[in-house]
Amino acid sequence: VQLVESGGGLVQSGGSLRLSCVASGFTLSSYWMTWVRRAPGKGLEWVANIKEDGREKYYVDSVKGRFTISRDNAKNSLFLQMSSLRVEDTAVYYCARGGSISGYNLYWGQGTLVTVSS
Amino acid sequence: QSVLTQPPSASGTPGQRVTISCSGSSSNIGSNTVNWYQQFPGTAPKLLIHSNSQRPSGVPDRFSGSKSGTSASLAISGLQSEDEADYYCATWDDSLNGWFFGGGTRLTVL
Numbered sequence: 397v398q399l400v401e402s403g404g405g406l407v408q409s410g411g412s413l414r415l416s417c418v419a420s421g422f423t424l425s426s427y428w429m430t431w432v433r434r435a436p437g438k439g440l441e442w443v444a445n446i447k448e449d450g451r452e453k454y455y456v457d458s459v460k461g462r463f464t465i466s467r468d469n470a471k472n473s474l475f476l477q478m479s480s481l482r483v484e485d486t487a488v489y490y491c492a493r494g495g496s497i498s499g500y501n502l503y504w505g506q507g508t509l510v511t512v513s514s
Numbered sequence: 515q516s517v518l519t520q521p522p523s524a525s526g527t528p529g530q531r532v533t534i535s536c537s538g539s540s541s542n543i544g545s546n547t548v549n550w551y552q553q554f555p556g557t558a559p560k561l562l563i564h565s566n567s568q569r570p571s572g573v574p575d576r577f578s579g580s581k582s583g584t585s586a587s588l589a590i591s592g593l594q595s596e597d598e599a600d601y602y603c604a605t606w607d608d609s610l611n612g613w614f615f616g617g618g619t620r621l622t623v624l
Contacts, residue, residue: 439618440602454612497606500549500564
């Protein structure tokens with residue numbers, strides 16, 4: 397099982413970025429998927445998760461209306477479209493397999509750094 | 515205020531047993547299972563315990579988890595220097611409709 401994130405970088409406040417996570421070694425369509433972030437000097441924060449078929453999505457309050465989680469099971473890919481970025485969104489973003497209500501995140505990507513400048 | 519409360523720090527000497535607590539409420543820990551993650555600086559989190567007390571394959575049995583009411587605990591026995599890391603509890607909250615991590619506990623091996 398492997399998860400590889402990409403798409404991070406430096407962006408100005410108010411800008412947009414699209415993170416991608418390519419999955420291999422398992423059937424993406426069989427699992428909920430999750431994005432988690434860790435800001436510098438802070439702890440882990442769940443960002444969003446999405447059901448196997450993409451029909452259920454949940455977000456932390458601080459990103460609602462600004463971030464959109466999506467997936468393309470045919471391309472083994474998970475996405476996080478981030479807009480109206482704020483300085484406080486600066487973090488390493490991880491994708492992880494799992495995330496249903498009674499589930500857990502067994503596999504994680506290596507993370508991609510998003511830096512939002514003022 | 516975090517939905518899940520953990521002590522910011524914990525410490526112990528090699529060989530000792532340490533416990534890390536995670537306090538929540540009826541809408542999160544009281545209603546759902548708890549997972550525990552370990553994270554070293556600059557690396558991805560690692561699942562240590564899932565479903566309150568289950569260890570994934572490869573996790574040493576020195577690590578154990580428990581849950582009672584609206585609180586959960588992670589115990590580490592036979593403490594080793596390589597256990598120095600940040601530890602997080604996590605669970606779903608039925609009222610807030612989201613996953614929540616505790617604030618994290620930094621474990622120091624003296």
